[in-house]
Amino acid sequence: MTSEIELISLVLFAILVVTAIGITRLRGLYGAVMLAALFSLVIACLFVVLDAVDVAFTEAAVGAGISTVLMLTVLALTRAREAVTPRRRLWPAGIGSVLTGGLLIYGSQDLPAFGARDSPVQRHPITEAYLLESQNDIGVPNTVTSVLASYRGYDTFGELAVIFTAGTAVLLLLSYVPRHDPDFERRKLLLADYRILRVVSKILFPFIFLFALYVQFHGDYGPGGGFQAGVIFASGFVLYGLVFGIDNARRVVPRWLLRVLISSGLLLYGGVGLTSMLLGGTFLDYDALSPSHPVMGQHVGILLVELGVGITVAGVMTAIFFVFADRRVLQ
């Protein structure tokens, strides 16, 4: 069994290396973006091999899914071919990457062997606490969710704040749209002439949103949660924008609604923390939400916090796609 897993990992790593070399060699940037998506997908497979399904899910949804679309939208604004860099200017960057790679490989010598029994992760008492006591404290079958949303609620709050800040920054930088300048035209990202694409995507929309809701609210029991669900929601809107045009998508999710969504998710998360403080606990201590029945409080807290994550992530991803697709470029 171990050797089978080793074989699979070896093959996946080989594909990874070949893909990485391919990305550096390609001049056509559309191809490079596609290879980058493949890279993410292979990494997601590696995470599955390592039994980290939640991380694999996020990597597949974010790396292979939404970031590929965002990169393609950017390429629609710029040229799709890489400029040729003179060879002598490649040397400093090349030496830098070789040095960094060498340092990383040198540093990896200190890591414990793959699956070692006496690694710090295995010996530290916190592992025991997370894996065993979380079932009594929180009662959520998926330990990843209880670590992410409850034990490490602060960290996740910080992550959400980072996403919020990034989204706000992109909106501030790109929201300005010169309205009636004849020199600037919006690149057409319209695929509505493709009749089959239109029909099939119409069939798919309800299922995409249903699946996003499932991932959002089933995160306590299986892989999934707010981050993945938010990205799936956003990909539904992005697909709509791609197929039916950005103006029609704007009518479905107008600008003000996106701004409200982006901030309300973070506010919901922080609000849960403040509520638990007002009820006599510490910040993000969900036990305080239901003092007589702490497990119930944990469930409610995790549900609300994950909902906040999902709303903000969906809003930020959709908004970033919209502002990129809305850009007008010099014809």
Next chain:
Amino acid sequence: MTAPSLVGSAGGVLVLVGALVTLSGGVGLLRMPDFYSRVHAAGLTDTAGVGLIALGLILRAPDWGVVVRLLFILLFLLLTSPTATHALAQAARRDGVRVWTDGEPRR
């Protein structure tokens, strides 16, 4: 041979055939002369190859939950893969990529 193991080995055969179809699709992607025939080869791996593998896995599934999930995946793939192949070929046609005829060099 008992019935469940018969179903299981039928599933194994389906997975194997699916893998062969996928392999032939990969060979086709490398060997076919122009864009349209290469898209055809790639579409083969998407629908026939993955479809057969999913069907085989359904026959070998340990319980009904897995069967239902695999059926959903199969349905999704049967809907999306041909659509993607179609969109790709359509986009090439709009871009004016000509169809290869016998005797021309590979493109």
